[in-house]
Amino acid sequence: MLQALPGGTVDLEQLDALVAVAERGSFKGASEAAAVPQSTLRSRIAALERDLGCALLVRRPDGVTPTEEGRRLCEGGRDLLARAEALRRAVVEPEAVSLGEITMTGAVGIPSLVAARAFARVHGRHPTLRIRARYQADPLHDLDVPTDLMAVIGPLPEDGPFRTITLERFSIGLFASPRYLDARGRPETVEALAGHDLLGWTLPGQDPGRWPLCDGGEVAVDPWFTSNDSQQLHALAAEGWGIALLPDFRGPLAEDRALEPVLAGVVGGASAARVLIHAVTADSARTRAMLGLLRGLMGGEESAAQAPP
Template sequence: QVIARRGRGMMQEAAALLASIREVGDAPSGTLRVVLPVGLPPHVLTPLFAAVRRAYPRLHVHCRFSNDPLGEALTDIDIAVHFGEDAPGGHWISHVVLRVREWLIAARAYLDERGTPQTIEDLKHHELFAWQAPGEDARVWRTWRGASFTVEPTLIATDIHFIRHCCISGLGIGLIPDALLPDPGLGPDALVPVLPDVVGQERPVRLSVPAMLSEIPKIKMVVERVRASLGQIQG
C-alpha cells in the first residue's frame, strides 16, 4: 500500500508538471490554479487578487474553494492555501505566510443578553459554534496552555465566514481563526473576544506548492507577491 501511494503521488506530480503552463518571458502569464479553504473572508481575498492582477496583468487565476485543500489532486493545483502548523509531507513545498489567532468571538448584543462566560464551565450554558478543520474533531477545543476540553456545539461548519456571520448576527459564540481585520460596515466593537486569555491557539496559514512545480518562475513570483501582500495586510 505504501508503494502504491508513492506511485500515485509520483504519477500525480508528473501529470501536474506536464499540465502546468510554462511561458517563456519575464512576466507570469497563462492560468494559475489556486485552491483555498472554504470561508476565507472576501474582504481579505479581494486586495490579494487585486495585487496579483496589478503585478501580473497577463496572468489569469482559476480559484476554487475546498474543505481540505491538500486533499485535492495534485493535477488540479498550482498553489494550495491551507492552515497547518507542520509542513505537509510528501510532494509539497510549503511556506508559512501568516499566523492568526483562533479564539472565541461573539456579538456584544449576544453577551449583553446571555451573559459573558468567565470560565470554560460557563460555556455549557451558551450557543457554541465550531469550525471544522481538516482532520480534526470540532468538538475538542484547546486552551492557550495546551490543554483540551470537549464541547457540544450547536453548529459545526467548514465555512469560517459563515460562523463569523452567525456570531455577528448575535446567534452565539464561535471558535474560529481570526485575522483581526475589521468587518466591512461594522464598528470595531461589533464582535468581542470571549475568554481571550484562556481558550484558543495559533493557526499558521501556509502556501504549499507541488514540489515539481515549485521552481517554475510563474509560481515562484506569485508566491512571493502574495507573501508580501499578506505581510502588508497583517502589518
C-alpha cells in the first residue's frame, strides 16, 4: 500500500484500474484492453475513491473522464506503475537485462508520427531492445513471413498462430478543410456528396467505391483519389482537395487535425488497431516489454470517449 493523502492509501491494482479507465475513456474499453471484467474495474476504483474520500471519475452515459483529483493521481500513477513493473521484471526476469531483437510488420497507413514516438518511448525504457520494423499494404497477406508482432488495422485472420491484443478502437468518418467547405458548401445529405470532390481511405479487400453508413448500410461513391495511406489523404483534405473518408486516430500522440467533420453520424463506421503476437514468442520478456508500452501509447484519454461505459 502507498500512502497517498491523509487517511487514504493507494493500492497498485486500484491505481492500475483508474489509469486504464481514464486512458480508454470507458470501463468497457479498459476491460477489453486489459482483459479484466468491468465489475472488477468498477469495484477497484470505487474502493480507491472510498479510501481517498473523493471522486476520481465523472461518470456519464457516453463514457467517463477523470476529475481534477483523478487527473493528478493518473499523472503520477503512470510512472509509478511503470517503475513497479520494471522492478517486478528485474526480480523475476533477470534475462530482461538484454532483451535482444524484435521484428514488427505494420500496415501501411498507420500514422508515422504516432509510430515514431511510440518506438522512441519503447527505446527510452528498453535501450537494449532492438526493433526491426517494416511496413506493407496487408501484413496478413503472407503469414509465413517470420515476425514477432504485426500491427494491423481492420479485419483479422480467421485462423493462424497468433494472439490478438486491441490497442485502440477508432471511428471512421468524413472530414474536409473549412476552406473547401466554405467554397463548395457543406453537404447535408448523402446524396449531396455527388456534387463534391471525394477522397477515400481503403482497407485490404474493401471496395473503394462504397463507403460505410453509420446505420450499417453503404453508399456508392466515385472518389477521385483513394489510398490506404491515411496521412496522404489527410494532407490532401487539409489542402482543400475534397471531402475525405478518414480514420479518426485520436490518441494522445496523434497528429493535430485541422479538419471539420462532414455528415457526422451519417457516413462512417468503426474499426480498430490491433497487434497480433506470434504464439511462439508471446510470452518472451522482449515481447511483453514492447506490448506493455504500446498499450499505453496507442490509447489516450480521448481515443475511446465515444464508447459506452
